[in-house]
Amino acid sequence: MRSLLFVPGDSPKKLDKSMASGADALIVDLEDSISAANKEAARATALAFLRNAKAAKQRPRLLVRVNAIETGLIDGDLDAVMAAAPDAIMLPKAEGGASVIHLDAKLAVREAENGLPDNATGIVALATETATAMFLVGTFRNASTRLSGLTWGAEDLSADLGAQANRDTDGNFLDPYRLARSLCLAGAASAGVQPIDTVYVDFRNDAGLRRETEEARRDGFTAKMAIHPGQVAIINEVFTPTREAVAHARRVIDAFAAAPGGGVVGIDGVMYDRPHLIRAQTLLARAKDAGIKV
Numbered sequence: 001m002r003s004l005l006f007v008p009g010d011s012p013k014k015l016d017k018s019m020a021s022g023a024d025a026l027i028v029d030l031e032d033s034i035s036a037a038n039k040e041a042a043r044a045t046a047l048a049f050l051r052n053a054k055a056a057k058q059r060p061r062l063l064v065r066v067n068a069i070e071t072g073l074i075d076g077d078l079d080a081v082m083a084a085a086p087d088a089i090m091l092p093k094a095e096g097g098a099s100v101i102h103l104d105a106k107l108a109v110r111e112a113e114n115g116l117p118d119n120a121t122g123i124v125a126l127a128t129e130t131a132t133a134m135f136l137v138g139t140f141r142n143a144s145t146r147l148s149g150l151t152w153g154a155e156d157l158s159a160d161l162g163a164q165a166n167r168d169t170d171g172n173f174l175d176p177y178r179l180a181r182s183l184c185l186a187g188a189a190s191a192g193v194q195p196i197d198t199v200y201v202d203f204r205n206d207a208g209l210r211r212e213t214e215e216a217r218r219d220g221f222t223a224k225m226a227i228h229p230g231q232v233a234i235i236n237e238v239f240t241p242t243r244e245a246v247a248h249a250r251r252v253i254d255a256f257a258a259a260p261g262g263g264v265v266g267i268d269g270v271m272y273d274r275p276h277l278i279r280a281q282t283l284l285a286r287a288k289d290a291g292i293k294v
């Protein structure tokens with residue numbers, strides 16, 4: 001998955017539109033984009049959409065962002081949407097591995113109730129939305145085999161920290177949010193799951209989105225969330241390995257294959273050792289995921 005598009009769960013129009021957005025995944029939102037008065041209606045709208053979308057011949061992955069564990073709404077959310085067997089649940093305000101284990105148990109019950117295979121439902125956690133969560137990012141490792149990705153959020157974190165802003169006047173994230181971003185990346189690598197960069201809310205600013213997405217790729221993120229269909233093409237493009245990058249990765253892998261037992265090779269006067277081989281293998285796997293012949 002390169003792009004994950006948020007779609008408010010109470011908007012049949014946006015849900016419908018999202019299917020043609022080109023996003024690798026949709027995140028049907030029952031949480032922050034839904035007013036308290038609309039929570040119940042959103043569950044029904046989301047369920048109807050998921051049922052239809054699952055029947056489509058070609059479809060993006062379908063995630064549902066439920067309300068946080070503390071809200072008391074999460075059980076009703078899961079009762080509603082698990083009947084349609086979404087591919088994964090996004091857990092907001094996660095506080096480390098314990099909250100993933102908690103959700104894992106809730107999912108196991110709903111899978112049994114709905115006749116779904118055990119572990120059919122994945123989990124993607126929003127790992128840095130509270131101050132407490134920042135200290136627990138290292139605890140996702142081995143929490144649950146359902147966990148497939150970690151992402152981070154700056155909006156809720158800034159509310160929890162009592163901050164007035166999370167970006168400077170040039171649009172760059174301020175220190176606490178850069179830390180959250182780095183912790184998410186390290187937490188995801190430590191847990192062996194996909195690191196997913198946060199949303200870019202200035203949705204008419206394509207240049208700003210591209211820059212932030214390229215910085216995310218440079219640092220190790222392999223996907224980014226979107227809030228508007230207009231953001232999807234840029235995100236997909238940035239996270240699709242280029243032909244040159246694929247060719248280079250192939251050369252590195254071939255050079256190691258041609259020197260069995262060797263831990264180091266030289267290509268065009270540059271040294272490559274084990275970390276370079278791993279990077280090349282990871283890049284080819286991502287290219288394959290994006291539908292590129294490798």
Ligand code: COA
Nearest residue numbers: 005006007008013014015017018029032033199227228229
């Ligand atoms: N998914 C699907 N369709 C969307 C969409 C989304 N996330 N965001 C906008 N669209 C649709 C609009 O409905 C509109 O459709 P139309 O041309 O048929 O009228 C079209 O795309 C263009 O939208 P635009 O007018 O540019 O934006 P807007 O003012 O309608 O919507 C937002 C702006 C921010 C309200 C909207 O993008 C949105 O709801 N984003 C998701 C918010 C969210 O889920 N937040 C929670 C996570 S941070």
Ligand code: MG
Nearest residue numbers: 032153155156
């Ligand atoms: Mg939020």
